[in-house]
Amino acid sequence: MRFTHMNVQNWRNFKDVQFPIEDRLFIVGPNAAGKSNLLDVFRFLTDIARPGGGLAAAFADRGGFSAVRSLFARNHRYGQVSVTAHFSDDADEWTYHLAVKGEQRGHHRALVAEEVVTRNGEELLRRPDASDEADPELLTQTHLEQITANKSFRELAEHLQKTRYFHPVPQIIRNPGFFHASGPRDPFGSDVIKQMNETASRTRSAWLQKIENALQAAVPQFESLSVEPDASGVPHLHATYRNWRPAPTRQTESELSDGTLRLIGLLWTLVSAPSSGGVLLFEEPELSLNAGIVRTVPALLARVQRDRDLQVLLSTHAPELLDEETVLPEEVLVMRVTEDGSTASLLSDIAEVRAEVDSGLPLSEIVQSLIEPVAARQLALRL
Template sequence: MNHRILGLTVRNFRTLTETKLPLGPLTVMVGPNAAGKSNVLHALEFLGDVARHGIEPALDERGGFDVLAFRGGPKPVARIAIGIEGIWSAYASAESPDRYELRVLQRRLPEPRERKRVLFRQEWFIQHPWEGPPTSVALMSDQLTVNSRLEGDRADDPIDIERMASGLHQHMPLPRNSPSAHSMGEISRHLEQIRVFDPDVRAAREPSPISDDGRHLENDASNLADFLKTLRDVRDKEKDGRRGIWEALLDDVRTVIPQIQDIHLVDVPGKAGYISVELEETSLRGRTRLQDASFGTVRLLCLLAIFHDPNPPLLTCIEEIDHGIHPHALELLAGRLREASRRAQFLVTTHSPAFVDELKPEEFVVCERGPDGASIIPALTTDEVRERIEASEGMPIGELWFANTLGGGL
């Protein structure tokens, strides 16, 4: 099954007071600084942390409810809500998607403890594990309720659970073969894979230990050398054992950085089990250590590495994808990103008109910030974007955006 997220709904999470964002294979957000683009990524990252660690640890990691809740308006908000719709169960579709929503509410206790506040969780799973009507699982306060016609979901009475327990993170006391419980697990596994990729160039330059974890590039790219070794060692059975992924990666690097002729992965003297990256450059004797390479070279290598990942997470978020990258390299990056989006979803932000020029209207999202401090995302529908492109007689999207014809300007 092709699991994917079709849309994100956020209420009162930082500046996202009423955001409903469709998500395709590739979604690129543009707009001025502080428009709320990063908050969209962080809302998804928050759900991922709930799935991995639970609601309260995810809140504590970010400073608590008061830090995450929208701080505009005449009085503090008492509810944060994040919901997604997508395809996870057997009979879900784009027309009848599965849905998940998490609400975290903060309430004051009655007298004499009215100054003390307590958090409550409300959680809903609506799923399609069979051809009939959808099933639902609701976690309200300290009870779990199942609404389903399926025998395997049978739970005649509400089930007692902890007040802040999450169906994403904890095993729920449902029958072992419950179809709804299985669908809940599929959503959780999807959200656990969400990553916000933000390469730390200084960390990426350093040698890294060789380990089984090298199959996945860390969110900060601190294991870049180990991950490159993984890509180099993948052999294509249909092409006589050739290292097709590695050869394609090298071709891309040579295209955007012509001075680089080859990439070498070498053992680190005096550090058993560590590997480092060295670059072979035209007209230079010896090799250049990655520690001595430019910021843009290292970051470009990190990005190309994830675009060539044969087993990517189901959703990768990248902030400011153009940061440190020469404009002439952005066309290739956009192409590789679109190819990678055939295997997994990508949600990225950019400030580069040159990168936006490579996009399709359905991949492009304008973000703005209203006078009340709330984000407006999307500021235009896809149909409105198409209409303005047609009115301009086919000008590239990036040029229209830079001219503020599509909004999202200063």
């Protein structure tokens, strides 16, 4: 199963955006356009569907309904936050639609305004229904999150649970005790070394060998990578580097550079991605990485996708990432800020640059012409 289309209304930066989704989607735009908020739509659905999650927790983790509802909403769709996701598998076409409104009084909770599920055009669920009218408290939960209610479309819930988000912070990887992770597979990296250590020995060795091979190509004088517990049983990364001495230099995560730690985290996420499919969300994977390495990211993702039924969505500020030869205009989602919220359009659908796209100009140059702030060159003059 995979996402094929997404429509989002009244969500943070967005009044109304919709876009198709293929195997990959590269999300670009200026600062504050809402790239992270767009990725968060996918995380939001996952947070509802995952065990221990749910609608109330998903909104609470984001500061409540009022923090999520777009400032541009006004009376658009009655001010409701709406997400409509389309999916496809080998046999069926699915749609999951969820609209949420804020409780007018009391605790101002997020309430289901609409929840609709279809399969091949046939309606499997439509809420509110008679049960909701008899007991309005039921509207504090979706059927997506309830195993007793989602039997006819459980495939959707199980697919959403496979979504993984990646945005490691080197300082958190080095000092996981200073950060409270909200659950397993913390996207900021607090448990990434623990994940490695808890992976079955044989599998861990195979995956670390792949990462080691990649690091030898990307990091000068890099030699080996392992995970070793200290005297108190706490696991640590151990990397070795060649030098003029007979014995290699050893470094732990506390000594590795930010770029090396982020690259290790990226590679671990890719080699450990489930073979059963799902969605990987990457937020600015180019941070702290050499431009030469950044240019290889699309090819790296494509290689992993060949072995697994994965979709990849990533946001980026690195134009060189778009110039890798496998990146197509229909895989680039361009976000732009307007007076009525941010917009999102595939590069291949933007009429004003169609001639440049057809002529084969570098995608980075075309995108930059669309998203560069008008006054960017005056930044130093205005300080």
